[in-house]
Amino acid sequence: MSSSRNETSRPFTSATTGARFGSAEPGWIxxxxxxxxxxxxxxxxxxxxxxxxxxxxxxAMLALSLSLIFNQVGLISIAHAAYFGIGAYTSALLTRExxxxxxxxxxxxxxxxxxxxxLLVPMAKLEVDYYAMGTLAFGLIVYALFGGLTRLTxxxxxxxxxxxxxxxxxxxxxxxxxLIFLAVVLLLQYLLVRQLTKGYVGRSxxxxxxxxxxxxxxxxxxxAVRLQAVTxxxxxxxLTGSLMAHMNxxxxxxxxxxxxxxxxxxxxxxxxxxxxxxxxxxxxGMHMLDDWLSSWxxxxxxxxxxxxxxxxxxxxxxxxxxxxxxSKRARPARLIPSSSSES
Amino acid sequence: xxxxxxxxxxxxxxxxxxxxxxxxxxxxxxxGLLNLSHGEWVMFGGLIGFTVLTATSLPIxxxxxxxxxxxxxxxxxxxxxxxxxxxxxxxxxxxxxIASVGLILVFxxxxxxxxxxxxxxxxxxxxxxxxxxxxxxxxxxVIWIGALGLAVMIALQLFLRFTIVGATLRSVxxxxxxxxxxxxxxxxxxxxxxxxxxxxxxxxxxxxGSLYHAHYNMGLIGIKGFAAAxxxxxxxxxxxxxxxxxxxxxxxxxxxxxxxxxxxxIAYAILIVIxxxxxxxxxxxxxxxxx
Numbered sequence: 001m002s003s004s005r006n007e008t009s010r011p012f013t014s015a016t017t018g019a020r021f022g023s024a025e026p027g028w029i030x031x032x033x034x035x036x037x038x039x040x041x042x043x044x045x046x047x048x049x050x051x052x053x054x055x056x057x058x059x060a061m062l063a064l065s066l067s068l069i070f071n072q073v074g075l076i077s078i079a080h081a082a083y084f085g086i087g088a089y090t091s092a093l094l095t096r097e098x099x100x101x102x103x104x105x106x107x108x109x110x111x112x113x114x115x116x117x118x119l120l121v122p123m124a125k126l127e128v129d130y131y132a133m134g135t136l137a138f139g140l141i142v143y144a145l146f147g148g149l150t151r152l153t154x155x156x157x158x159x160x161x162x163x164x165x166x167x168x169x170x171x172x173x174x175x176x177x178x179l180i181f182l183a184v185v186l187l188l189q190y191l192l193v194r195q196l197t198k199g200y201v202g203r204s205x206x207x208x209x210x211x212x213x214x215x216x217x218x219x220x221x222x223x224a225v226r227l228q229a230v231t232x233x234x235x236x237x238x239l240t241g242s243l244m245a246h247m248n249x250x251x252x253x254x255x256x257x258x259x260x261x262x263x264x265x266x267x268x269x270x271x272x273x274x275x276x277x278x279x280x281x282x283x284x285g286m287h288m289l290d291d292w293l294s295s296w297x298x299x300x301x302x303x304x305x306x307x308x309x310x311x312x313x314x315x316x317x318x319x320x321x322x323x324x325x326x327s328k329r330a331r332p333a334r335l336i337p338s339s340s341s342e343s
Numbered sequence: 344x345x346x347x348x349x350x351x352x353x354x355x356x357x358x359x360x361x362x363x364x365x366x367x368x369x370x371x372x373x374x375g376l377l378n379l380s381h382g383e384w385v386m387f388g389g390l391i392g393f394t395v396l397t398a399t400s401l402p403i404x405x406x407x408x409x410x411x412x413x414x415x416x417x418x419x420x421x422x423x424x425x426x427x428x429x430x431x432x433x434x435x436x437x438x439x440x441i442a443s444v445g446l447i448l449v450f451x452x453x454x455x456x457x458x459x460x461x462x463x464x465x466x467x468x469x470x471x472x473x474x475x476x477x478x479x480x481x482x483x484x485v486i487w488i489g490a491l492g493l494a495v496m497i498a499l500q501l502f503l504r505f506t507i508v509g510a511t512l513r514s515v516x517x518x519x520x521x522x523x524x525x526x527x528x529x530x531x532x533x534x535x536x537x538x539x540x541x542x543x544x545x546x547x548x549x550x551x552g553s554l555y556h557a558h559y560n561m562g563l564i565g566i567k568g569f570a571a572a573x574x575x576x577x578x579x580x581x582x583x584x585x586x587x588x589x590x591x592x593x594x595x596x597x598x599x600x601x602x603x604x605x606x607x608x609i610a611y612a613i614l615i616v617i618x619x620x621x622x623x624x625x626x627x628x629x630x631x632x633x634x
Contacts, residue, residue, distance in 0.1 A: 122618075123619055126623060133377065134614065141608050141612060144607060262448065265441065266441075301448040302449050302452045304445070305448035305450075305452070307445070309425055313434070313442070316435065316438045
């Protein structure tokens, strides 16, 4: 009841279109699709293309973990590239300076980013929108620190000679071996995030996202749910950062700027809620497109900005919403009845 | 005396932060939209101000009015072309916030394409001997800019308090549902809000440009405006002024006594700390949007 009352009182309808939980795509489609694409790239792609595609896989991982925060619990985080960067620097420093093996470096990255994500969630306490602004500020601070703390991070020139990816004595140096490894990690992240959209956890995420007062009223601890999703999302971003640091064997602040965070928000907003397969697909597609567009640096931001504005006007529920509209499948039960079926 | 100079600079900058924050708050409270691209209107204010002051020989006051109208127009167009369609097509609040992120990208690039990447310094505006109090020397420019910022703030307060439109905006900010029941036209109110908010952003952009310089990338200052508004308690005019002054002074002292490389970091860190510890602000009381 309270959700429908809110909708009339607020100029922007408060939520509930596409209020499904779980992920709409069939469970086999991402593993099979990813396997086919990766096999094709490994067999047919040039060495350069494999390198570009490796970065696309990294982007897809980041989009998945941001999707957990944005699409599942409804917090806008404009600092995802910052967590990614913190993960990269943490892991690079642990392995380079303290001689940790790669896996321990990755673990350290997860712990640091997870902790930071956890500590910043209370910014959403009074007003969910504040979280967007606070994370925006956090991202800018982190970027300035990456460039400014020269002693620790090497400043704008970055950190070079970071140890490569090494698994139990096996060093992954070629682009193709890294491709397979990244694809496996992406798949694992996907399975984890997909699992988190199901069952009690997934339903409580959706409830908090769609109407946190009602969620509170039925006994869901809103803050705990947000903490859970954000911490896991940030840990995954840290892990991804660690992967990138060791894949490149080099870290510099450029990859973690405001624009990169915005780009990730753009991907998850265009992909929309309720379909993680679309998130992976849109991320891979957007990354390849971005790479192709990089020869037009002046037009690129205007193009992105216009696409994001137009898609918010014409596709408020993203590509997932569009798919849902066209799919003939019976819709799963809704947690909160949608406004259209109510009136 | 370094201390007094820093204090005066901090006061003037802080008042401008407060002004930006007020424009921001107005849209947030009245339209219910967190407009992240507010700072880009400030950028347009600074850049258009540069063009007006260099191309014409207008004195500062008419130039400021012209810039306010121009940026108000940009803001109203944004509402008409972006935010209203989103609302009318049933978009959620989050869609509008994301669209405002997209607008940041577009606006920055438009600023870059029209005005170029260099920092634009204004022609000298405020001739006049520096004011000397004892051993303290204050450039007249800082005093003028502080005074103009304060004047715009007072004008806004008078507008909100003593005009019908101002009362309408306040009533919508207070209770949107009730004021609509009493016959307030929601679309017209939004349009007026965006216009006023854009005008405030234009004025603060021109004054900031005059105090420092104008640059296509100055829009990130919107975050500091937001920080000022939150620090003082979102929604109150004196609160925003107070928050802005606290922010401006801590920034100007931090630059000298901590590190100038991390000038912006200080303001952002204050924002995060205030959001974590006291999100209702120094003067605010807790009211929830959805209660």
